[in-house]
Amino acid sequence: MTNPSEMPVGDTPSDRLKLYETMVRIRELETGIESLHYGGRMHGSFHSSMGQEAAAAGVIGCLRPTDLVTSTHRGHGHAIAKGMRPTTIIAELLGLQQGSSGGKGGSMHLHDVACGFLGENAIVAGGVPWAAGAAWASRRLGKDLVAVSFVGDGGVAQGVLAETLRMARTWGTPLLVACENNHLAHSMPVERTFGEPGSIAGWAAGFGMRAEYVAGDDVFAVHRMAAEMIDEVRATGRAAFVEIEAWRVRAHSLNDPDYRYLAKDLGKSYLQTHDPIANAERDLPLTEADATAIRERIAREIAEAIDAAFEGQAAPVRSATTGVYSEAFEQEGRLRGW
């Protein structure tokens, strides 16, 4: 029997509130990471998922803890929604031993096997066959689970995605590919590669699988659609594809000169018209006071997580060259001089 607390989010008022809270948690995390970077307290780069929270919360909200998720370079939201602890994420982004990968992965390589988060993959679309294969293997091993693989609109041009959908069609695997069409692949507008929103779903339908489009500024719509599709995927063991239209409200990555290809205030105006968090507050509905209280609680939670992450230690220097191979292999190598 599934523990009630492990049941996926359904459609009761408290379930709907949960989706909202997940979105707020993602927004707060991304905002926190942003300020750590701007404050010079974090190095490297990162890809913010701000504005796309409904895809992560809505789709992953349908999953059981044992279900699997793979993600992209823009995956903090997916990680949080799948249950990764903010402290572990921040520690990883700080390159600390307490990070999910002991500081070896960073922002684009979050993994948390215990949560069923089989990893971001910073090679565009590269994680899709991982999810397909993991779900397929798990079924063979008697586990009743499904996998969701996130991919961007840009990633849809990658050969490996087409190959994986073809192979999913041939072999069958309980996989939902969730494509976040945020209108841009770095500076390339989706209209140039695919066309109007919905064209990507149309393309995927050509693989002989169910493929749907849903607007990504409405977490409840995303959730309804995903829940129905995931139920079907779980029941039939056959793959499906959902295109979620979203809006990238930040630059592609931290130091991307997006003013060269976007109007300067585009992100802001997207948020004014398509903010999934504001929309959820309207639709739940939440009073302004209730919304503020929730946002403040979660903001505090993230601030505490950041403080806790800073308590961590730098990863030991020797870890740079270990953990490349299995422990047994590396031991043999130390003994024999390779």
Added chain:
Amino acid sequence: MAGELKYAEAIRRALADELATDPAVVVMGQEIEALGGVFTATQGLAERFEGRVLDTPLAESATVGWAIGAAMAGLRPVVEIMFMDFITTAMDQIVNGAAKLRYMSGGQVAVPIVIRTPSDAGTGHGPQHSQHLETWFAHVPGLVVAMPSTVADAYWMLRHSIQDDNPVVFVESKYLYFRESGEIGATGAADHPYAARIARSGRSVTIVTAGRMVAESLAAAESLATEGIDCEVVDLRFIWPYDREALTESVERTNRLIVVHEAVGDFGWGGEVCSWAASELFYSLDAPIRRLAAPRAPIPFASHLESVIVPDRSAIESAVRDLARH
């Protein structure tokens, strides 16, 4: 296990025995079910192990990615890439996925997959079906690169590779599939899994090689013996990790070293072995280290052109003769 097997049969038997022993093993690749593999390596296995030896669509990249996912979920997939040249289409999944996942997940996952793939010239397959690319994989941290030269090694090294918790690129010899026969024996011969094998003991020159060049080197050694040049032939078996202890011991005996491989010489794995030997074995050497490998050209179709490219016993003989005189 009495009786002689061909190299291809040894591969098949290793797959069968692993499938029989470990329920986590699955075999995936193109034309491996009904056809039994273009080199017969999986013949009869799909019938014997129902649902575990599976044809994929022609999609190498997704196939390797799928195997990676399956490995993370607890299986031990063996992927067949029909010809080594085709592995280029799966490079991302091998290099950025299989090789790096353990590291970039901080040890949370292992990727115990084997990618079997045949290489070699000598069979008239031309430029896109003959190239030796093992150096690429030996260059990538996280991968093991195996290259068996005998029937026994084809069997035991494959079995070990399937049980290895690291991703292994397993380079088979399509030249030897049906030419090389021998016995499997009761156990693998080596004293540790990645040990080199002294294919012939000798005192004048160490020939370090692997794959089908072992047979060519042994043939060269026999005729050189009649001239009083006593070659030691070291079959590396693994390109990574390569057995530095065995190389050290051998060169300390012979004081002369030549590396022979079928892959292109420039930037090839022989360069790595030579460089390592030059810095670590310098005081044991009586002569400059030599390298004999393919020139910088693809593998041509016509046999007489191909023989210009691929080292053979007579090329090895003259290179070794030269080195021995030094």
